[in-house]
Amino acid sequence: MKFSALSSGSSGNCFYIKHNDSAILVDAGISCRQVVDKLSSLGEDASKIKGIFITHEHADHVKGVDVLARQFDIPIYATKGTIDSCFLCSRNELINRIKKNETVKIAGLEVEAFSKSHDGLEPVSFKINNDKTLSIITDVGKICGNVIDAVSDSDFLVIESNHDSKMLAEGQYPYFLKNRIASELGHLSNLKSALCVLEHGRNKLKNLMLAHLSQNNNTPQLALKTFSLLKERKDLHPRIMLSLRDRATSLMKI
Numbered sequence: 001m002k003f004s005a006l007s008s009g010s011s012g013n014c015f016y017i018k019h020n021d022s023a024i025l026v027d028a029g030i031s032c033r034q035v036v037d038k039l040s041s042l043g044e045d046a047s048k049i050k051g052i053f054i055t056h057e058h059a060d061h062v063k064g065v066d067v068l069a070r071q072f073d074i075p076i077y078a079t080k081g082t083i084d085s086c087f088l089c090s091r092n093e094l095i096n097r098i099k100k101n102e103t104v105k106i107a108g109l110e111v112e113a114f115s116k117s118h119d120g121l122e123p124v125s126f127k128i129n130n131d132k133t134l135s136i137i138t139d140v141g142k143i144c145g146n147v148i149d150a151v152s153d154s155d156f157l158v159i160e161s162n163h164d165s166k167m168l169a170e171g172q173y174p175y176f177l178k179n180r181i182a183s184e185l186g187h188l189s190n191l192k193s194a195l196c197v198l199e200h201g202r203n204k205l206k207n208l209m210l211a212h213l214s215q216n217n218n219t220p221q222l223a224l225k226t227f228s229l230l231k232e233r234k235d236l237h238p239r240i241m242l243s244l245r246d247r248a249t250s251l252m253k254i
């Protein structure tokens, strides 16, 4: 299994997972053109994509789905709540309904959806297995049992490190928005995210990618500095990386 974060942040999220000569996407919150360009920068192409798995209805996760799915004939997988609460695709036959805790076998991978706490109608995150386990956990306000299970199962973990709590509290956002972001239906702060990995990561966790960093309420340096508290665990030494807003990460073997 190989992985690249094509884009992550409130301007658009899209993750590429490849196995042999097939691939899937988790979310397509950037345009079809951007997906195609970013894949070509990795020497990949969109015709390999066999499914687009959608976490929830927010625009930064679904913006590019319609054009991408129609252009390359790609099935879309989403929960009923997500399907009902946004426009995904004008070709209805491409939309497949999944349930939480359901596992879809596709492209040699097992993709498991699990529910999480966020202000969507029926939001999920995904755990992807073949011989190793990759979990992609963004847009989550609370460390629930499902998140803990995914963190402790992962060899490669992509986890939201959305904001620095002090920057959010002292920043320019209106009061209601600050509350929404910091709430259990919002996003994980650097500290909540780092403490979750500190407490629940196992030593098989070799790679850790910080994702969905806020442009206004965080800096890459602050996020990385917060995660340096993982040094408290002598048995846990993941390589810590950042996802980027405007550029795909390299295509990494898991």
Ligand SMILES: [Zn+2]
Binding pocket: 009, 010, 013, 058, 060, 061, 139, 212
């Ligand atoms: Zn988001």
Ligand SMILES: [Zn+2]
Binding pocket: 056, 058, 118, 139
């Ligand atoms: Zn969201």
